[in-house]
Amino acid sequence: MSRIKVGIIGYGGSAKVYHLPFILSVPELELHAFLQRSEAPPPTPGSDVPRGQHCTVDFPDVRHYRTAETFFTDEEIELVVICTGPATHAELALQAINAGKNVVVEKPFTCTSAEADEVIQAATRKGVILTVYQNRRYDSDFLALQDVVGRGHLGTISEAEFHHDLPFPAMLTKMTSPERRPGIGMAYTAGSHSIDQALALFGRPRGVTAFYRSLRGIQSDEEDSFTITLSYDTPLLVHIKTNAQTMMDRPLTYFVRGSAGAFVKFGGDVQIKQIREKGMAPGDEGFGEEPEDMWGELTTVERVREGQVGRGGFWVGKVPSGKDGYRKYYRDLVETLRGRKKFAIDPALSRDGIRVIELATQSAKEGRTVRFA
Numbered sequence: 001m002s003r004i005k006v007g008i009i010g011y012g013g014s015a016k017v018y019h020l021p022f023i024l025s026v027p028e029l030e031l032h033a034f035l036q037r038s039e040a041p042p043p044t045p046g047s048d049v050p051r052g053q054h055c056t057v058d059f060p061d062v063r064h065y066r067t068a069e070t071f072f073t074d075e076e077i078e079l080v081v082i083c084t085g086p087a088t089h090a091e092l093a094l095q096a097i098n099a100g101k102n103v104v105v106e107k108p109f110t111c112t113s114a115e116a117d118e119v120i121q122a123a124t125r126k127g128v129i130l131t132v133y134q135n136r137r138y139d140s141d142f143l144a145l146q147d148v149v150g151r152g153h154l155g156t157i158s159e160a161e162f163h164h165d166l167p168f169p170a171m172l173t174k175m176t177s178p179e180r181r182p183g184i185g186m187a188y189t190a191g192s193h194s195i196d197q198a199l200a201l202f203g204r205p206r207g208v209t210a211f212y213r214s215l216r217g218i219q220s221d222e223e224d225s226f227t228i229t230l231s232y233d234t235p236l237l238v239h240i241k242t243n244a245q246t247m248m249d250r251p252l253t254y255f256v257r258g259s260a261g262a263f264v265k266f267g268g269d270v271q272i273k274q275i276r277e278k279g280m281a282p283g284d285e286g287f288g289e290e291p292e293d294m295w296g297e298l299t300t301v302e303r304v305r306e307g308q309v310g311r312g313g314f315w316v317g318k319v320p321s322g323k324d325g326y327r328k329y330y331r332d333l334v335e336t337l338r339g340r341k342k343f344a345i346d347p348a349l350s351r352d353g354i355r356v357i358e359l360a361t362q363s364a365k366e367g368r369t370v371r372f373a
Contacts, residue, residue: 004337005032005076006099009068009092011055011082014106017253018135021275022327025282028334029079035071038185040064053065055340068092079337080135082106086183090115097122102337109350110191111183113358116351123347129331131343133348135326136193137200139269140288143322144296145254148263149201153304155260160202161239162194163253163269165246168224170214172244180361185222187357190242193322195353198230198238202307204352205230205238209369211358215245231369255294260299263319270294271325280287288325293322358364 034055049057065071080096081104090110096103110116123130176238212223214340222243250267271288295318308317336343359370
């Protein structure tokens, strides 16, 4: 069967770090075209054009389009991957769908839940595959947590914390407006990951309560830190947090506890760090593998896993983190595009994540719990 030809929109950090290494590692996918609006740099005799600035320099054999009109009329493109800013996601997704393309939209899916509904409905009418790049569903430690929860090791879960802390990341330089803009703020940037993980494990909440803060010493409604609490029809509470003041080498990532046990994990997934700092690529030996001292710790009333030892009246042991990584996102997507399996990342859940952010913003502004609807 022929390879699936991929067209990528945008050539910033999202495309170059979070998508291309994984797309290129899947044999069934073929990088076919880019939509990058800037003109290709002219060759300069006697000097090299810096890599990483333009798709034509890094991928000279791949087609380059400068307009959406010409890009979407390329009939060979089967899969479009949208790697632009959030404000453009809905419009570009609709153009791709109307052109009969299957679509991956970078997170956050859209700026509003109404936009998400429109895009989902358009994909349904057109009969194309639509999904969102919720790649952190494939984080090695989330896979471990998902396994622990799925096996019932924690019993009835009463409380869960999802942390995605980024110590004053460079992206905050773009979040300085006194008034909040659509799709801007750490709830959209970091929260769209951790909210998605929480919804994947626990489903839609009953209510949303949130606190937004700016810890940078500036007057801006575009938060750098937040706490969002999801409440349910049961005693379960789920806390989703991002804090820009994180002075830890391995900050808390997950803390989940229930009637039969607890799971705690420090430090985040290593794949992007390996790409950026070590020049590694998917498929390299050790890629995506966490060191054992980073694995999450499971404590249970009864012994439920190999390797647990008795401690203080409980059974305690490390839970190995998964190894599949973000490459499996695209492997699974290939299976879906070829009609062999249903894709795990349902855009309807990503839509619910955007709705949680909308309600969290309302809650933080009004100082009250808002019912999910």
